[in-house]
Amino acid sequence: MKKLVFNIKDSGKRRIKTEFPRELKKLENIWIPMSDGAKLAAHIWLPVDAEVNPVPAILEYLPYRKNDFTAIRDSVRHPYFAGHGYASIRVDIRGAGDSDGILLDEYLKQEQDDALDVLSWIARQPWSTGGVGMIGKSWGGFNGLQVAARNHPALKTIITLCSTDDRYADDVHYRGGNLLASDMLWWASTMFAYNARPQDPAVVGDSWRENWLDRLENTPPFVEEWVRHQRRDEYWKHGSICEDYSDIQIPVFAVGGWQDGYTDSIFRLLEYLPKESKGLIGPWAHEYPEVATPEPAIGFLQEALRWYDHWLKGIDTGIMDEPKLISYIQESERPAVTYEERPGKWVADPSWPSPYVNSENWYPAKGSISKEVPQGDDILVPSVQEHGLYYGVFCPFGQPGDLPADQRLENGKAVVFTSAPLTEKLELLGHPIFHAELAANQEDALITVRLMDKAPTGESTLISYGMLNLTHRNSHEHPEKLEPGRKYKVEVKLDSLGQEIPAGHQLEIAVSPTYWPSAWPSPKPVDLTLYFGEATFMELPVRTPHEEDQDWGHFDAPETAQVMEREILRKEERTREISYNPIEGVWTIADFSDEGERRLPSNGIRHGSKNKNTWSIKENDPLSAYNRCEWELTLGRDDWNITLETDSEMWSDETKFYLVNKLTAYEGEKKVFHKTWKAGIDRDHV
Incomplete structure (x- = not known):
């Protein structure tokens, strides 16, 4: 997801910097030559004396138009880096903004190849030390990972925000093998409109019209190609760095938020990328943490400088002495479609998987959940096509109305299991996993599982959910039809969470074979049969608080350059x-x-x-x-x-x-x- 909403709040909690350690200048509409003769357009902010005292570079590489659509957000971030001794470079990818060409799809090899040319160009400049870091949110976070896997010698580190390592299983196209109806067409339609915008005649001259008509005629609606690839084939493997994590040999700082649609990847990146990599997860939506909602926003640009100063300037900033993962455990809140703030606490884990997190199994029976394994029994789970309307949006951007409503509006359209009131609080960090023994009455079917925090006053707050196309039960690459009536054992991995459930509250689990519009419906109405016993349970990631948690998460106040x-x-x-x-x-x-x-x-x-x-x-x-x-x-x-x-x-x-x-x-x-x-x-x- 890569929608552009500039959501910076003029708050007393945010410091506006107008003076910096290094005086800076901005170079506008610089042309970077590609090896095939094309040119990419860039803005560059750098210290005025950089040709005398060269500096490392920070690259942001996007399709979102530096001259207009991201100009406001660029103004608070790139001058900040330049004022602290970096060349901060914002490049429009091929086919976007003033850059040459046409953008034919997401994350093409051409996009990566061009990035390598950009890195080589930066390393040759007289103001450059030759060392480069990349930074990016969403699309820029995706291609930062992809470019890192190409191992250009100038690229020393990246900061990736709100991104994914898996283009099939963990993006706006398919989730759990289901077509993500809430977002696939919407995001494709977004890029369909964005890609149709012309170059700026004030920058490129009269050639803008010819290029524009070429873009209008020849930029395809991306959704057609996405729907042609409904399983995990080579199309999706391209650009998915999870295919071989060892391709990335530089340290990665992975950042996200619990309201974002891409937080799951942080746990995988920390587990499989170079040991120097680190993660940070706050309560935020799909945005940079210095301007994100809900509060608490943090001084993320200061954290980014600490990271870059270590890896690009060789300065010991202390950041590498800190834990592998710093994350925010949210306190229980009654359901709301918008939160301005999420109370909670910062916790620290020395590794991932964490020694402080262990599995705890909760078993459903008719109407209830407990830690006791029930006697063999079963329950029918029927289709209700309108189940899922109150989920909110897949990837919130901090706009009003993005979040799930009270799940009592949904629970009558699913089969729900409820625990007794908890006798002590639970702290959860990581992925819940629903294990199920089930059968379906159709050869194509899906299952959706919701996990909720039910307050003593009755409100039900959605804290995680997951979906699985049951024909993908063994493989997203090689799906297999179901045999109606046959029992299968499946696992549904729910979205990651950092959540406290207080004593006196209840856990709720809801199961359904529909979830519109998150999942495109199965071709025919489906009835599932869920079998109770040892094979059907919710595996919860229970975290034991640690005394060292209080030592971390003491971030500076948010700080930015002056917004333009x-x-x-x-x-x-x-x-x-x-x-x-x-x-x-x-x-x-x-x-x-x-x-x-x-x-x-x-x-x-x-x-x-x-x-x-x-x-x-x-x-x-x-x-x-x-x-x-x-x-x-x-x-x-x-x-x-x-x-x-x-x-x-x-x-x-x-x-x-x-x-x-x-x-x-x-x-x-x-x-x-x-x-x-x-x-x-x-x-x-x-």
């Missing part, structure tokens, strides 16, 4: 509504996000966007599932105005997925482009 001047032309707005038509039996989620419109006085650019997403489904009819995503983007100056409109739709029958993508472009009031892409793609065990 900007003029707000239209304010942000977010609405998210769930509705029900009882006559038709149709449930609908309507999610609208107006990300506002801004003008940047520094270059005169005006940019804005609006996004409307709709998911609907009819009771008892999995083939009624429907998703539509619409975008409107504006970009321009007083004498140059671009409007882009996209409309993307997805639905299915028993054998195929259907996709329709439309793109319309205007220059001023004149329509200059319109095209429709249509595809029907066979379902492959999904």
